[in-house]
Amino acid sequence: MSRESPFRRPSLDSAVAAFEQRIAPLLDPEPTDPAGRRRVARENDARVSAALEIRPLGTATLDRIVPVEGHPDVRVRVYWPTEERPAPDADLPMLVYFYGGGFTIAGIDWVTWDARFRQRAHDAGIVIVAADYDHAPEQRFPTQPEQCWSAFEWAHANAAELGASPERIAVGGASSGGDLAAAVTLMNRDRSNHTIALQILENPALDLTIGHADMKGISAGMPGVIVRKAGRELVRQYLGDDTATARLAYASPLLASSHEDLPPALILTSELDPLRGDGEAYARALSAAGVAVTAVRFIGQTHGSLGCTGHVPSADAAHGLIVSQLRALHAGSVR
Template sequence: MPRRSRFRRPLLDSAVAAHEKRIAPLLAPEPADPAGRRRVAQENDVRVSAELGIEPIGTATRDHVIPVVGHPDVRVRVYWPGPEPAPAGSDLPILVYFYGGGFTIAGIDWVSWDARFRERARDAGIIIVAADYAHAPEQRYPTQPEQCWSAFEWTHASAKDLGASPSRIAVGGASSGGDLAAAVTLMNRDRTRHPIALQILENPALDLTIGHADMSGISARMPGVIVRKAGRSLVRQYVGDDAASAREPYASPLLAASHEGLPPALILTSELDPLRGDGEAYARALSHAGVPVTAIRFIGQTHGSLGSTGFVPAADAAHRFLVSQLRTLHDGGVV
């Protein structure tokens, strides 16, 4: 009989475990009310960033406020790769990116996200436009995808003035931001069909019915029923009590009737993340529709650990890989 491996059960990466142990004492409990939870989460981000020495590097940035028809305006922040804005007509690639935070917390002013955008822009030699979309439950679907769509449309129209090329635009996002990034690619296909060279989805949530969540890798200390309950709570805050809204394609891109005509995709998933099921199912759906797709699963990683660059080797590897893929846009390449 073949020997049974003692590593058969998914195990947490030891570097992730050490990192989580280090920051755990710094995290204040988050209250139940949305505004209070958001405030404390940002305070935790400031405290953890200070402890870890995370500081945004001095790349050039500029904020703009973009009107959104029928919804609140959205603020975007443009990140250039160097200390000065790129001159108009520089023809750099540009990435429109949507942060992750379960639709309810985080934003471009968080130290960790701001630092990540600056580092990626510098290392890839590209421009990043990060959208500060509205939080649920104060603003609900479809406000967020419409804001993200408006940010994308503005980026396309403003690309040359920003020093970018309108034919070298990528769209990306993490977690809930990955959901919004995928929604924007669907909206673009359905509305204007601007060229999108690449979509990057990092541990994305793509089925808000929770129908594709994969609980096989999570810790026995966190039963799947609890994870599903927490996920459904976030979804209700985002889409409201009408379950049908969660099945709409701009809310759950994985459930769209067709995925044909979407841009090439790079999808990163983590073994110990329930959203792994969403990302890998979306990779299969895109491939079935004839869309070029590369999907990579990081063993031993959790939902948030790939953001821990400088502390988790797998996160450093993910960063280098993402940068290498973004750099192909300088030559018009794709994954």
């Protein structure tokens, strides 16, 4: 009698499958033109949020416009952990964060992202500054990393006024926002060398040549050739037609010539996400460069499922892990 191999093909978490089945009837198909796709995606976000009764916490916020030299200004939103804005001497940790959306959709006004920022600021007891960087293809690289860099510089310069400590700032992002967050840490090392206490990268895209994408975990219903084609189209919209641009360090942080002197990192990846190859390769590159790094792969999860808190247990665990790392900044350390 043969024994079943413990190394079976990865399978989708049952909680994720149930969640996807629940929201599928609520989603309208997205058109192919960028503006139409962005509009429908936002409508889908609002519809799903209403059906799931996602209600953002009533924490204090403030919007500001930050100038960006040589590029369009960027809007940022400050999220405080309580309903009242803290005093300037509160000395709270701060997270500068960049949302995910394939460089082409989403934003800080989406219900899901706004709710996530409010909940994370509240649970970790920190200040969050979220940058509403421009979308491709209307604006292309290097506009987005320059906008995110300017948002980080503004947050650092105004930290005390915002009730935060300039010595306890973290930088984070998800998916394409993870790419931008990692780029900002490189830009900071190259330009200002401000103290960054931690970088948090959630299912990040870090090699826009698609050279590290890992197709082994995706389902047979989504062949790797289709995933690669879709990925390359998003990259083309962001970077343009010159394929050499994808090898620039601020476009593909994984391909930077050096990863020394970068901030300690927490990197989350998902088993059924082609971008897990990017995140795990980056963890190895940081470790090899002497950077303290913790990398966690979530079994049975997809690219977006770690955002489904309250519905997927692994998403709740990921939220708890991130919050614990951010709360450690209150003591001045993530170790």
